[in-house]
Amino acid sequence: MHDGLLATLRNRLTNSAFIELATVLSLLQDIAPTVHPDDRFLTHGVTFSAWCAYSLLSSADKLDPHSDHIWSSKATIKVKIFAWLLFRDRLNTKANLHRKTIASDSLCPWCAHHPVDASHLALFCIRAVQVWHLLGLHPPPDIDLIWTTVTPNGLDINI
Ligand SMILES: [Zn+2]
Structure with a gap:
């Protein structure tokens, strides 16, 4: 089968x-498929499942000051995941895309001379500031202080 694949792909x-393919084929030459199940585990030997992964993600993480706020909120799961990615700087911001050499620059299309990182996206961009003001809120000076934002009555940030 490999010869057929190579004959198809070689040109x-x-x-x-070609070098990468040779490396992969070299790594695979000693591996034989088995009929045994492919067991995957989370930390502490817990068998992997989507439920276990979510539980692990949503458990109180003492090293992440945002974890409890995010996962205990009543926001939808999409919003929780967006917030989790935001605080871990894992969103595809222009700064992250530029670092991965996907974007040619990291500059905000609205603010021109500021790189779009998580803080700029959520707090400092003129578009973000407009959203904050439309909500009647003032953005905090640092993204790590977002949970201390003073909210109007009836709009409790910790609900
Ligand atoms: Zn901006």
């Missing part, structure tokens, strides 16, 4: 792709 591969 289309770049030199680096």
Whole structure:
């Protein structure tokens, strides 16, 4: 089968792709598929499941000051995951895309000379400030202080 695959791909591969393919085939040569199940585990030997992964994510993380606020909120799961990614700086902001050489620059299209990182996206961009003001709120000076934001009556941030 490998010969058939190589015969099909050989003329289309770049030199680096050819080297990568040779490396992969070399790594695979000693591996034989088995009929045994492929067991995956989370930390502490817990068998992997989506429920276990969510429980692990949503458990109180003493190293992450935002974890309890995010996962105990009544926001939808999409909002919780967005917030979790935001505080871990894992969103595809222009700064992150530029660091991965996906974007040609990291600058905000609205603010021009500021790189779009998580803080800029959520707090400092002129568009973000407009949203904060439409909600009747003032953005905190630092993203780590977002949970201390003073909210109007009836709009409790910790609900
Ligand atoms: Zn901006």
